[in-house]
Amino acid sequence: MQNAREAPGNKHATGRVTIIDLAEHLGLAKGTVSRALNGYPDISDGTRLRVRNAADQLGYRPLSHAQAIRTGRVRSVGLVLQMNEHDGHRPFVADFLAGVSAAASAEDWSLTVATASSDAETLKLLDRLAQEKKADGFILPRTRLDDPRVNRLRETGTPFVLYGRTDDLTGCAWYDIESEAAMAQAVAHLVAQGHTRIGFVPGAEGYTYSKLRLEGYLAGLTGAGIAFDPELIAASAVAREDGAAAVGVLLDLPNPPTAILCSVDAAAAGTYDAARRRGLKVGSDLSVISYDGAPESQYLDPPLSTFTVDVRAAGERLANMLIRQCRGEDPETLRALAQATFRKGGSDGPAPHAA
Amino acid sequence: MQNAREAPGNKHATGRVTIIDLAEHLGLAKGTVSRALNGYPDISDGTRLRVRNAADQLGYRPLSHAQAIRTGRVRSVGLVLQMNEHDGHRPFVADFLAGVSAAASAEDWSLTVATASSDAETLKLLDRLAQEKKADGFILPRTRLDDPRVNRLRETGTPFVLYGRTDDLTGCAWYDIESEAAMAQAVAHLVAQGHTRIGFVPGAEGYTYSKLRLEGYLAGLTGAGIAFDPELIAASAVAREDGAAAVGVLLDLPNPPTAILCSVDAAAAGTYDAARRRGLKVGSDLSVISYDGAPESQYLDPPLSTFTVDVRAAGERLANMLIRQCRGEDPETLRALAQATFRKGGSDGPAPHAA
DNA sequence: ACACTTGCCGAAACCGGTTTCGTAGCGGAA
């Protein structure tokens, strides 16, 4: 009952201009204004234009939560980051965020993020954000083979997109980097330089990427016709110290590897430490290739040869997929696999002559 | 679960339980339920308890945007990150986010973030988020002496909290690390080790922290009774390469400094490069002290002596301040100054004997 | 016994949008 408000506008003490202000200003019903702005077909082109002009002349912006109450959509992508322990992917969150945010902003969506330090907390946050409808759907980074988040979101019917693959992908939208291909390529590269004993440092257990990178390593060996030696698989390592320890074991073998392939850059940094402690020079005595493309790995001595990932692009793509899924597109049509690119440093070289 | 909802409820296909479902289940009016849950005084303790129990038994969670339409508050803190160029503070955003998010979650608030790559974009995003009411207020990191964001938000009356100080602090809530004290302390530390010619590498121009750290450096000199030599102020540097170039100029002086004090860790890394190129050994030939506490600076050789900042705590504190301000507390009572802590590495030592 | 508080809750307005429904006015076909 928008009653006797003499002068249009200037109703609330606050400067907000509501859709009623706009409607009165135009001499239209608020419903008409709403339909005009939202592209309904039963509005004449003339009226639509008039409304649009008045809208951005008066600086009208609908309150997103006011629309949400009827539409059920808040135009927000959700992201719950789990950063336990000594996570080496910290450097990437900035770029990832930039990508997600950029893609969201382009569609006039926003980004709601939360951080957790355990699986339980992650699930609790996902629940809360979904229940309170702070986000329309979620991006799930760092997928595991058996991921509790997808199970949860599947139950509640909340849209989500995976950064990485998982065991059961039915009904899932996902984006991933084909790191298994990169690993195989790395092996081939090393073999071409004369290496035959190539150690491998796996990533964190349970994560899909770890399994895939190991598979890539194995595929690379097979492709090169090199027999697999289980002795050359080190312990998992995602932190520098762990990498040093894990690789140390390999280097102390009676017949040590001449090259190390790491699943993550942090482990590669540890590999440098392990080599240095044993008097081995990285790049000549010991070749190292890794995966991540962390900026600081350029500053190792020698600079690390590693596969870089366009994290920002991943964020953009994922946000886009999620938005489209929320708009009704079939998740299974929203999938993509990208490639990592090799960044040549000085850490790999020809195999040294046998002693 | 509690699904056996054939009687009351079961209205929507969706499984959401609304306040009406809850009211019917209890035989109360929905207004009564709302007041009971929101702590109004005109509800008997018995009823309040009954409502609360039923609420979390049925798993009722109000839609935040539905409440927002009446209350005007969405319970969300806003954060617009501006990451232009080669920003060295990327590693910190993860921890900062973790802090902000943790404090927000503790109050049942959420966090809305956006990223921009220019001042104009930052302002546009702030405007949009404020207009659409995606956030109740904003945290403004990396304040400048004359900050366009505070001007903008002041005009529109949007609550905000500064991470860092600015020129005109009237009506502002802020949190900052007293880096000027750290710088002065660093100078004193170096002087105590016999250094008398101490170079200084300023941070990015226009930012408050740069001015304050320079002031700290100068105060340190004064405190030690050392005359200020303008020649020892290098060019601004926030990236490794720039740091190397800037410090190179100082090292090539006829009477070069024996110690370098950097405003940021990235510049310190560049200082290492500059020293190495000139055959100087960091820690003995040239002492280096810096500020930031970037994790990777521990891996420089020798490990960097630097002042570390508890970025996560900063995020927590700022989120708290913003929430309290949104709840009506006077911004000028919401201020705090914290200290950085010195992390001794191997990059500083006694001054070498004069040639 | 009567007026007067309180305590406690129901009813309804309200927030700012979206969506449905009904209809006046107009043009074209019979």
Add this chain to the structure above:
DNA sequence: TTCCGCTACGAAACCGGTTTCGGCAAGTGT
């Protein structure tokens, strides 16, 4: 002319909460 259908809009219901208002019943004072 009359009937029909379509266009373009007004009016009102609606979304899910919050907040105001009014009133019943029990308790209090005198």
